[in-house]
Amino acid sequence: MKHIKTLTKGSFNRVASTMGCGECQTSCQSACKTSCTVGNQACENK
Amino acid sequence: MIHKFNQGGLYIVLDVNSGAIHVIDEMVYDILDYYPNVNPQEVTSKLKDKYLEQNILEAIEDVDSLIAEGFLFSPDKYENNIHFKSRKPVLKSMCLHVAHDCNLRCGYCFASQGDFQGTRSLMSAEVGKKALLYLAQNSENRYNLEVDFFGGEPLMNFEVVKEVAEYGKNIEKLYNKNFRYTITTNGMLLTDEITDYINEHMDNVVMSLDGTKETNDKMRPRVGGGGSYDIIVPKFQNLVSKRGDKDYFIRGTFTKLNLDFAKDIKHFAELGFKSTSMEPVVSEPGLPYTIDESDLPIINKQYDDLAEEMLSRHGSKEDFGFFHFNIDLEQGPCIIKRLSGCGAGSEYIAVTPEGDIYPCHQFVGQEEMKMGSILDKSWDNEMSTMFKNAHVYNKPSCKSCWARFYCSGGCHANAYNFNGDINVPYEIGCKLEKKRLETSIYMQAKIMLMEGNDD
Secondary structure, eight states: OOSEEEEEOOSTTOOOTTTTOOOSOOGGGTTTSSSOOGGGOOOTTO | OEEEEEETTEEEEEETTTOOEEEEOHHHHHHGGGOSSOOHHHHHHHHTTTSOHHHHHHHHHHHHHHHHHTSSSOOOOOTTOHHHHTOOOOOOEEEEEOEEOOSBOOTTOTTTTTTTTSOOEEOOHHHHHHHHHHHHHTSTTOOEEEEEEESSOGGGGHHHHHHHHHHHHHHHHHHTOEEEEEEEEOSTTOOHHHHHHHHHHOSEEEEEOOSSHHHHHHHOBBTTSSBSHHHHHHHHHHHHHTOTTSEEEEEEEEOGGGOOTHHHHHHHHHTTOOEEEEEEOOOOTTSTTOOOGGGHHHHHHHHHHHHHHHHHHTTSTTOOEEGGGOOOTTTOOOHHHHHHOSOBTTTEEEEOTTOEEESSGGGTTOGGGOOEETTTOOBOHHHHHHHHTOSGGGOHHHHTOTTHHHHTTOOHHHHHHHHSOTTSOOHHHHHHHHHHHHHHHHHHHHHHHHHTOOO
């Protein structure tokens, strides 16, 4: 496309049997301890 | 729903519900104002003075094909997703308050200089072990369990930290668990022996430092007066130099009194720290250091400056990371995690030296938020359900917000402290989070273009 470059097609729609497995870190426990940022947590089931 | 913004000369659009992100030109940016119910004739007539008609029609085709593929204006299909509706939060993380005491007197401390509005006290090994046993026994089939040794200052009770950590490792096999430990410390009591222990046994270490000597010592004095910078910086550098590839964060707090925090993060990098974090202070409204609406333009500029600094170092030896700009656009958390939020009060709890349970460390000391005890096994189901249900679809301001799948509804403690309701997010926090998200996405776009991975 001439006018649009896609940076990512996104991962929200991915259907995985492991979705919601709950094994990932709780967001406040990585570094911040004060401001919730779930979007930068790592998935344990990559 | 889409969200578009421009930063650093780039025009960017997010498709909120799929997570797709596109770098667009200015013309597409303008055209998107006429979507989703676009009328090509209307667009060409409105924009014909700025762009060629043929180019406008070409761009409309591009946008339409992305819509058809589900990468723009895609619907929100998650509210009734069966995995989401049937999810059952399971306890898996614990903030263990091993010391309600501290050897610093930080001006902004949400823990009331370590005692959390209570009596200064240290957790006994017995309570600590019971807390880990409680976590192992109540975490159902979760394998990875996180425990953060927290305070106050946990090194004031380090023998107990060691005993409890060792106990956790001893019961892992019996309960089929993997304890992952973090310790959050101000560094004052670090010795070589403690440093080696932390590097061997703690999966992550969070070290508190606010930045330059001037910044740090203003808000982080010692109990008897005098700054902490000269004592802690060499200790932190020693720890990191011996840590290898294991995780760590050097973490500061900024307040209304030092809004120029980008220079403090750069100072972290100058000291050799590659993994940094800097948090806006959490405090009551009206205090001299509490951030308010009028501070936002200055803070936003700081994030912009920090981003440009990091981009200029990208790929070089001077490169460093900043927690809030870490974003994995391809393989981040699944949508269920994004919808569920931080997990406080359901997946995550804080335990005090007395064995009391609170929804998270930020609520400790607020008596009305006490939700049980690991000693008598009491557990306030009603409160836990309230926290479980405090997700983005139950928060009116989140339902229409483009950032809802990144912040997941924000911090419950901030919402409660400012608005008295965990379902009403703290607005300044939301604005800061949105700025950080835009900036981190901008950085990813810039890197993609710099590295030529845009085909």
